[in-house]
Amino acid sequence: MLLLALPGCCYFIVFYYLPLLGYVVAFQNYLPFIGFVDSPFVGLDNFRSLFTDPGFWAAVENTIVISLLQLLLYFPVPIGLAILINGLISTRWRRFIQSVVYLPHFVSWVIIVALFQQMLGSDGPVVHALRATGLPAVDLMTSPPFFKWLVTLQLIWKDAGWGAIIYLAALLSIDPTLYEAATVDGAGRWRRLWHVTLPGLIDITILLLILRIGALLSVGFEQIILQRDNVGPGAGEVLDTYVYFHGIAAGQWGLAAAAGILKAVIAAALVIGANRFAHRLGYGGVYT
Numbered sequence: 029m030l031l032l033a034l035p036g037c038c039y040f041i042v043f044y045y046l047p048l049l050g051y052v053v054a055f056q057n058y059l060p061f062i063g064f065v066d067s068p069f070v071g072l073d074n075f076r077s078l079f080t081d082p083g084f085w086a087a088v089e090n091t092i093v094i095s096l097l098q099l100l101l102y103f104p105v106p107i108g109l110a111i112l113i114n115g116l117i118s119t120r121w122r123r124f125i126q127s128v129v130y131l132p133h134f135v136s137w138v139i140i141v142a143l144f145q146q147m148l149g150s151d152g153p154v155v156h157a158l159r160a161t162g163l164p165a166v167d168l169m170t171s172p173p174f175f176k177w178l179v180t181l182q183l184i185w186k187d188a189g190w191g192a193i194i195y196l197a198a199l200l201s202i203d204p205t206l207y208e209a210a211t212v213d214g215a216g217r218w219r220r221l222w223h224v225t226l227p228g229l230i231d232i233t234i235l236l237l238i239l240r241i242g243a244l245l246s247v248g249f250e251q252i253i254l255q256r257d258n259v260g261p262g263a264g265e266v267l268d269t270y271v272y273f274h275g276i277a278a279g280q281w282g283l284a285a286a287a288g289i290l291k292a293v294i295a296a297a298l299v300i301g302a303n304r305f306a307h308r309l310g311y312g313g314v315y316t
Contacts, residue, residue: 050064050285051285051288051289052064053067053281053282053285054074054075054282054285054286054288054289055069055070055071055072055074055282056068056069056070056282057069057070057073057282058281058282058285060281070282073282074282074283074285074286075286075290077283077286078283078286078287078290081283083261083265083270084270084287086261086262086265087265087266087267087269087270088245088267090176090263090264090265090266091244091245091246091247091266091267091268092244092245093176094176094179094180094247094266095243095244095245095246095247096244097176097177097180098180098183098247099240099241099244101180101184102180102183102184102187102188103236103237103240105184105188105191106187106188106189106190106191106192106194106195107192107195107229107233109129109188109189109192109195110192110193110195110196110198110199111195111199111221111225113125113126113129113192113196114196114199114200126189126192126193126196128189129188129189129192130189130190130192130193131189132185132186132187132189132190133186133187133189133190135186137186137248137250137251137254138250138254140182140185140186140251141182141251141254141255144169144178144182145169148167148168148169148178149167149168149169150165150167150169150170154168155167169255169258170258170259171259172259172260172262172263172264173263175255175258175259175263175264176263178255179247179248179251179252179255182251183248183251194232194236195229195232195233198228198229198231198232199225199228199229201228202224202225202228206224206228207220207224210223210224230311231311231312234306234311234312234313235312235313235314237302238299238302238303238306238313238314239299239314241298241299241302242295242296242298242299242302243295244294244295244298245267245291245294245295246267246268246291246295247266247268249268249269249272252264252266252268252269253268253269253272256269267287267291270287271284271287271288272284274287299314303315
């Protein structure tokens with residue numbers, strides 16, 4: 029059993045734990061051509077530059093707003109979708125619909141953004157329909173106020189079906205006799221949903237919610253960077269793209285590493301705090 033787990037442990041050690049040593053860059057004026065050893069240490073100067081940069085705080089604000097929108101609008105969708113699919117009587121139709129709704133997960137963001145451009149762009153059917161009805165024709169793909177709603181809508185369309193798989197597995201683990209007993213006691217469909225189905229999903233929902241809260245400062249890098257220039261950095265800059273443009277594009281390695289450390293520390297604090305709150309409510313959480 030330990031030997032079977034060895035490849036997975038090696039993977040995490042090599043690709044997750046050893047790279048943590050690179051965080052020393054955050055305390056250096058790092059220059060790639062002279063390496064870690066010879067790059068001069070600057071203490072907390074990179075963090076001071078980070079906190080005094082208005083672009084950083086704008087990226088933090090955009091990241092938090094997008095993450096909260098996704099938490100409120102996207103997170104419940106896989107739960108509802110799983111309940112609807114599980115309620116289908118025909119097993120054949122259930123498997124077919126399940127296969128169809130999770131297929132968009134395997135489509136790249138490049139294609140998905142192109143599809144939304146065709147639908148919501150200046151030459152798309154939505155704009156033509158608005159013009160035909162005499163309403164103002166707005167290119168939603170280049171609208172800064174709509175951008176945060178747009179990326180949330182794209183995420184729902186792409187990953188709702190994939191996220192529902194976990195909840196479908198949890199629904200299958202609910203004892204069918206509970207539904208039978210509830211029916212005998214006179215519970216209708218909604219009461220069975222409230223008193224049997226939802227309590228059966230609560231543990232996995234709490235677990236995934238804690239992990240989602242831990243990723244509050246992470247939104248889809250590829251999805252955002254493909255559309256950032258359409259709306260400008262003011263509306264489209266998030267922490268991940270900020271690190272990319274300042275670290276790789278501009279060569280400010282120390283500043284980007286400082287942002288990465290800050291993001292990791294906040295994510296760890298959010299997971300620990302949410303897990304402790306779940307324990308106080310009587311749920312298992314991520315760890316005991």
